[in-house]
Amino acid sequence: MTPKPPTDTSHGAGNLTIGGITIDPPLVLGPMAGHTSLAFRLLCRRAGAGLCVGEMISAKALEFDNAKTHCLMRTCPQERPVAVQLFGGSPDVLYNAVSAAEAAGADIIDLNMGCCVPKVRSGGAGIELMADPERGIACARAMVEAAHVPVTVKLRTGLDPGDETYLWMGPHLEQAGVSALCLHARNAADRMRGQADWSHIGRLVDAVGIPVIGNGDVVAPEDAVRMLEQTGCAGVMVGRGAIGRPWVFMQMAAAMRGEPVAQFRDPAAIMGLALCHAQMLALHLGERTAVHQMRGEMAHYSRGLPGAARLRQALQVVGSLAQLSRAIEDYVGSL
Numbered sequence: 001m002t003p004k005p006p007t008d009t010s011h012g013a014g015n016l017t018i019g020g021i022t023i024d025p026p027l028v029l030g031p032m033a034g035h036t037s038l039a040f041r042l043l044c045r046r047a048g049a050g051l052c053v054g055e056m057i058s059a060k061a062l063e064f065d066n067a068k069t070h071c072l073m074r075t076c077p078q079e080r081p082v083a084v085q086l087f088g089g090s091p092d093v094l095y096n097a098v099s100a101a102e103a104a105g106a107d108i109i110d111l112n113m114g115c116c117v118p119k120v121r122s123g124g125a126g127i128e129l130m131a132d133p134e135r136g137i138a139c140a141r142a143m144v145e146a147a148h149v150p151v152t153v154k155l156r157t158g159l160d161p162g163d164e165t166y167l168w169m170g171p172h173l174e175q176a177g178v179s180a181l182c183l184h185a186r187n188a189a190d191r192m193r194g195q196a197d198w199s200h201i202g203r204l205v206d207a208v209g210i211p212v213i214g215n216g217d218v219v220a221p222e223d224a225v226r227m228l229e230q231t232g233c234a235g236v237m238v239g240r241g242a243i244g245r246p247w248v249f250m251q252m253a254a255a256m257r258g259e260p261v262a263q264f265r266d267p268a269a270i271m272g273l274a275l276c277h278a279q280m281l282a283l284h285l286g287e288r289t290a291v292h293q294m295r296g297e298m299a300h301y302s303r304g305l306p307g308a309a310r311l312r313q314a315l316q317v318v319g320s321l322a323q324l325s326r327a328i329e330d331y332v333g334s335l
């Protein structure tokens, strides 16, 4: 058996090393189904994210060798280090899925224990692994046994307000050989509502000896600094705050170094990035899927820009990359 990377002990606030892999800066793009494509991850890495996590991959679908799932899981050397996130409900299925994730180029493999989507829950996966914590730990242990790369787990606090299952599971997951934990500081009943309660992140930091990545409502550069200071977490994960704003990582990294934060408001530059996103997406997933996905992403890229409503209207009818490009050119030309 290949020896596991040594457990790290140097992971104070803002010092993130996952099973021997240093994540610098300690800023992580969170997994977001439908958003964290290879194209978007590349943009975020270039813009300063230290690590990007791909969208969740069904371990069950890998068992059936599903071609679409393999395509979604694809990574490329330029984004390394990169993490692939798996979801599944049984130790066997997750054990078997690990080799496919490694073959796809995963430097780190994450286990999803937070997803509340009914389709995921009905398969006993996502947050159901926190509802049945012994099974959740067995799943993580199976992945650690199968893996030659570090395994991480992404948790919520629990199922309902007041449920602190994360505090019980954290040390057990550490014992199972997990290299780092990510905590989305909300419970399942809250889904995405309300404010994430970062005090849970600080409590998990105190409860385990492995790095903790804090997550929930980090949007502005100063939020990342505040989360590190308030919780002592080793790294910060950003989800929605990065959609249509990959440059936010550069701003957060500057804020963490105590440097002035450069603004990024030039519509032409933002549209240039969006077009780059579209072109890379088309290379990876094909033109049809890329154009469809980009119609949604453009709402985020154009947020707050002058004349954005006009651009969004024009984008409603685009059906090809050439038409998308023309709509963007016309918009920039009209400013």
Ligand SMILES: Cc1cc2nc3c(=O)[nH]c(=O)nc-3n(C[C@H](O)[C@H](O)[C@H](O)COP(=O)(O)O)c2cc1C
Pocket: 030, 031, 032, 033, 034, 035, 055, 056, 085, 112, 113, 114, 115, 154, 184, 215, 216, 217, 218, 237, 238, 239, 240, 241
């Ligand atoms: C559209 C969308 C898709 C998501 N997909 C996943 C996923 O596939 N796996 C996962 O663990 N979390 C997923 N999440 C949760 C995020 O990773 C993150 O935990 C959550 O959005 C809170 O962080 P934020 O406040 O920075 O957005 C998703 C969130 C959103 C908004």
